[in-house]
Amino acid sequence: MEGIVTESNLSTLKRTVRSLVKDHVYPVDRNGVQFSDEITKELQQKGKQSGLWLMGTKKELGGAGLSFYDRSVLFEEQVQHRFGLSKPAGLAFGNDLPSFLEKCTSEQVDKFIKPAVQSGNGCFVGVWEEIENNNIGQLVTTATKEGDYWVINGEKSYVANVDKANFGVVLAHCIHENEVKPTLFIINKDESIIVKDTMLIDVQKVSQLTFNSYKLHDSQRIGDVGEGVSLINQWLTESQLEIAAKCIGIGKKALNLGIDYAKLRITRGKPLAEFPTIRTMIARSATELESARQLVGSAAKKLDEHDRNAFTLVAMAKLHATEVASKIIDNIFQIHGGMGFSGDAPLERWYKELRILRLNYIGSETLIEQIALHYFE
Template sequence: MTDRSFLDWPFFEAKHRAWADEVEAWAAAHAARLTDEHDADGSTRALAAAMGEAGLLRAACPADGKLDVRMLCLARDILARHSGLADFAFAMQGLGTGAITLFGCEPARDFLADVRAGRALAAFALSEPEAGSDVAALATTATRDGADWVLNGEKTWISNGGIAGGYVVFARSGEAPGAKGLTAFWVPGGLVRVVERIEVSAPHPLARLAFDDVRIPDSHRIGAAGDGFKVAMATLDVFRATVGAAALGFARRGLDLTVERATSRKLFGAPLFDQQMTQGAIADSAVEVDASALLVYRAAWLKDQGTPRVSREASMAKLHATEAAFRIADRCAQLHGGLGVVRDAAPEVLTREVRALRVYEGASEIQRIVIARAETAR
């Protein structure tokens, strides 16, 4: 059983401990049952619907517009330990609506209600074929035409692409060069063309999308014209730490699997655990789990206390937790021997699931740049 003593840390209030119990009970009963890695679309829909019915999506898409980052992180920590797709389904309902929650968009009100209930899926469309980490290089355009905007361009690596009911889309509106000339919009899913679905090692709904003279009214704008970069960064400032929380959940799963293997597997007539190298691997993983948890929940606590920007702390949390999770998954697979590389065996699934976390919402290299620049500005 995964250690839950971290819930007694001073980062948390009674409501967070009650929330953790609620999410844990739901995940233990439903996450694995509703997860089918061979049907990522169907699983994502089923998981979101079940979480919506249970009321869990109130944290990802709050009706009062107040995001509690500790609740988001606790949910991702717990869900990822049970199922990567369960974590994904929850996270995208939050990230895909986060900009609207933070900055508002009146026409999206009914969409938010559907996302909260699990009736619709949400998506965050920022990355492009030639613009991933470099947001200022976005080429999708938004051109004013009377009271409307017309969007043209492509987005790629879009989670829930092709199955989302609505997209938060960032486009170049031209108020200024570079990052200062972007604007964010809410675009209903029916206006988006799917160019291709993208298959990845750990199945998730991903797609490349096209916007072909997509016309939307100015009321679909999120934030002020030209503030798209601000909207994107504010959203990521909330959700980047939650990626670390997902990595933490995967890491806890890896540590659990490692301990179970070490104490049940015999080697030379004694438990595998009796080997000093095995004990060293377990100790290293345990230290990395706690270090990740401290960084993740520090960042979440700071944000919930009203700290205006937690980019440094969120980047530290994401960087350490995702890199640590990858090391823990590797140790887990190594100690399982041949079973560690058997397709769909628990260690092999874990290894595939943690890999992408080191890339999305800012690759590890980008997090190091953010942290280093923050240090020079102190």
């Protein structure tokens, strides 16, 4: 477990993040202006000065080493702006590195991890393929041993951050001693990997990676041969908690936008805020948001404690938080009317991004099955 800060210190960190977003991020992106590389570098300098650089990365590697609970609280603050779901706080605190990289050798740390920590660009992770349906057992990408090298063949789909990342990680089925053993490998970014980019409903860029006899040295293997499933499952759990925490922040921001607009918009001679239907929308949204927040916090604490039920609680948190945030956005659209679709409001972007997040890493249907399995096993 990473170190959990006191409630008093956590409140101070929340104010730090909130202030950075309000003073330096929101003025840039409130009108739909994307962050330039120059602005991102300026924000990241402030992020480093705050002591919150790479919040979840271990201190030994150059990160802040915060607990899952602390990060979940701070994510709620980071995402409360137009591009918050894809670029929390304008990437002021950098892209965290996956926890499975703690398995890296000292040579791998020097060659790959330290440069990524310095740049804050993180890495990309290729796990899923178009045909697997969230089932690692159905993956078909293979790695065959040839002396001190592995030869990878196959494709990985829906991979994010390929263009910016310092390096990549891919999960492949090793053909080892006549057995199939899922294993993680660090891969270099080079032209021998065929990259095809796609935009998902205009808001998220992902890539398909094709490996045709891609050759890498055994020194780029992460952990033992066959350890890939346990390492990737832990990362998937942590990533889903992150999504859930982000949804709380977006839900909160959208709810506040709806409340403010309901006070201003006059219909039939009085503000929308005075109509029972609107008041019901706001009250139910606030209640559901708080229930999701409590579930996310509980799941984060269980993950910090390495509780055996953490996996199920995180699945519940991601399922509930994404659905609650989506419902809140839908309600706030109703309150805004046609104005909700204008470029002045970020609601349309959030609506699209949340729809993607309900499928991201592990889809809602798979999460429901995993939760049910926990109770019926």
